[in-house]
Amino acid sequence: MKSLFLSLIVASCGSVIPATAYAQTQESVETYKFDAGVGLGMSGYLGDANESSLFAHPGVALNGSFRYLINTRWAIRGLFTAASLSGTTADMDNVLPEGKVYDFKSWVYDLGGRVEFNFFNYGIGEKYKNLSRISPYLSLGLGVTMSSTSGDSYVAMSLPMAFGVKYKVKPRVNLSLEFCMTKVFGDNVDSGELSDLYQIKSSFLKNTDWYSTIMLGISYEFGKRCVTCHRID
Incomplete structure (x- = not known):
């Protein structure tokens, strides 16, 4: 009777443990299609x-982003960034015509997509x-940047180029540190008053502004992928 009782216990445990292990395995391989996050950091201007x-x-920068996770290597990311910028010609070694000194404060708002x-x-x-x-990761994209300074607004195309590092805290939670340089195809990020300070005409590509951000971000994955398991006994 005792041997029969022990046999039943062993059989029960044998059926429960594999089922539990299988459930844990299934949970560990769950992947997700989307990722949403926010970031906060510092901005700079050239x-x-x-x-x-x-x-x-330095100024303050913040963003909100949405990713479509193609696979473990590639993603498409939509991003909205806001950053405060400032600068002054008083720090420059060159002397401007008539010895003038210019300074500015502005906000830039960038909406774009990246690979x-x-x-x-x-x-x-x-x-x-x-x-x-x-x-580590790299990203490149296109965007539209609007700058607002002294009551005036300007819009131009932009080219963001970024390098960063991601760390997966949990299966659905990610931390990131990213540095991004954005080339704005326009010369009004620092206001129209600062265009052509030397009164010399320059090419469209050369006469442009840049701004940068260093951001610490957090994101959360969602939208479970459908995973089909082909089990072979």
């Missing part, structure tokens, strides 16, 4: 009122895919 020191007059590439297979859980919880 242009007519600052030609060399990128963060000579993002992870150096490693970014993820957690699926060991057979050689996933890494940390990965």
Whole structure:
């Protein structure tokens, strides 16, 4: 009777443990299609009122983003960024015509899309895919930037170029640190008053402003992918 009772216990445990392990395995391989997040950090400016020191007059920057996660290496990201910029010609070595000094304060608002590439297979859980919880990444895109200063507004196309590092805290939670340089195809980020300070005509590509951001971000993944498991006994 005792041997029969022990046999039943062992059989029950044998059926429960594999089921639990299988459930845990299924949970560990869940992946998601989308990612939404926010970021906060510091902004800098290069242009007519600052030609060399990128963060000579640091400002505040914040963003909101939405990603479509194509796979563990590639993503498409939509991004809205707001940043405060400032600068002054008083810091420059060059003397402007008539010895004038200009300074400005403005806000820029950028809406754009980027393609993002992870150096490693970014993820957690699926060991057979050689996933890494940390990965550097690059991104490149196009956007539209609106600047607002002294009651005036200007709009121009922009080209954001970014480098960053991601870390997966949990299967659905990510931290990131990103540096982005944005080339604005216009010369009014620092206001129209600062265009052509030397009164010399220059080409469209050369006569442009830049702004940069260093952002710490957090994001959350959602939209579970449909995973079909072909089990072979």
